[in-house]
Amino acid sequence: MSELQQNSSDRIHNAIRQYLESLQRSGIRQLPRLPDMAPSLATRAAGQPAHAASAVSEATSTQTVPIATSIDQPIALAHSDNIAAPVSQGAMTEPVQTSPPSVEPDPLAALDRVRREVMHCTLCHELAQTRTQTVFGTGNPSARLCFLGEAPGADEDRQGEPFVGAAGRLLDKIIQACTLKREDVYILNVLKCRPPNNRTPLPEETANCRNFFERQLAIIQPEFICCLGAVASQTLLRTTQSLGRLRGQWHDYQGIRVMVTYHPAYLLRAPDRKRDTWEDMKMLMHEMGIELPAR
Known part of the structure; x- marks a missing residue:
């Protein structure tokens, strides 16, 4: 990965991290997990009926993801005594x-x-x-x-x-x-x-x-x-x-x-x-x- 690509990746990571921190400070604990499109695409490529692929998608779309697991280091929740991560x-x-x-x-x-x-x-x-x-x-x-x-x-x-x-x-x-x-x-x-x-x-x-x-x-x-x-x-x-x-x-x-x-x-x-x-x-x-x- 070039230095330019690495810097761009770091900026995106920091922006996502700050957004997740702000959600936690606002009391939001979980985000809905987006459906995994890969199984659906793979199924259709193999010629499986579309309704079978839809069932796979529905099975994954009902899950939720705790915000703290969405970033590499968990951030303190509203009831935690941990120090909030500093932001520029x-x-x-x-x-x-x-x-x-x-x-x-x-x-x-x-x-x-x-x-x-x-x-x-x-x-x-x-x-x-x-x-x-x-x-x-x-x-x-x-x-x-x-x-x-x-x-x-x-x-x-x-x-x-x-x-x-x-x-x-x-x-x-x-x-x-x-x-x-x-x-x-x-x-x-x-x-x-x-x-x-x-x-x-x-x-x-x-x-x-x-x-x-x-x-x-x-x-x-x-x-x-x-x-x-x-x-x-x-x-x-x-x-x-x-x-x-x-x-x-x-x-x-x-x-x-x-x-x-x-x-x-x-x-x-x-x-x-x-x-x-x-x-x-x-x-x-x-x-x-x-x-x-x-x-």
Whole structure:
């Protein structure tokens, strides 16, 4: 085999491997085995009736093949603690989108399976090398309302829980002002690892993590999502519109009503925007049927 042929074969193998990995991260375990055409062709060449060849084909077409056996090295399944194989960021594509699963009988256990997957994820090489730990999510696994933020900061990276620093304390106050407790809602970020120096997440990083946060939301099945900041809003809604254009109106994500507002970290730098945020919260609480005390 020439060097050119070998390089082409390697590229095809890597592309197939990445595709199978993305299917596994999406929860797909088996693929149907394609019917073996060789027996049918050989039978017809020997003059055997076509219906006999058809029987051979049907016998092979009902089998399924576990994805892990389709590649030379098995990849960790959703419930495994093995480390996911790294993929070059330059060749990264968004994970395969699948239909949301049915209602989980035990959402806490389902979330824990995804959490263990996140713990061992190394898709974003830089983040995997610089993080202290991954930051999955916290709160009520059956919450009506989810708060979706951008990415962990230094405090979250140390403690392993989202929104525990100064921005987190402000979010707690916002939740309390809505007559709710942190335990009533579910809080998560788009990214599960802290970007170095709290830089803005890169597009390939949000693409790598989309599979994880979408599965969290599919398990929790909230009625409402409140996106905190531009990154969370644009990523979830797949839009490039500015936060200013997205605020003040309802959006839809797979049948879930989505409200967009400012990130608490931004409110710490621009306290004059707190009034706008409170207007967003009032709109959200009204839609949820929660009566707020007069202020």
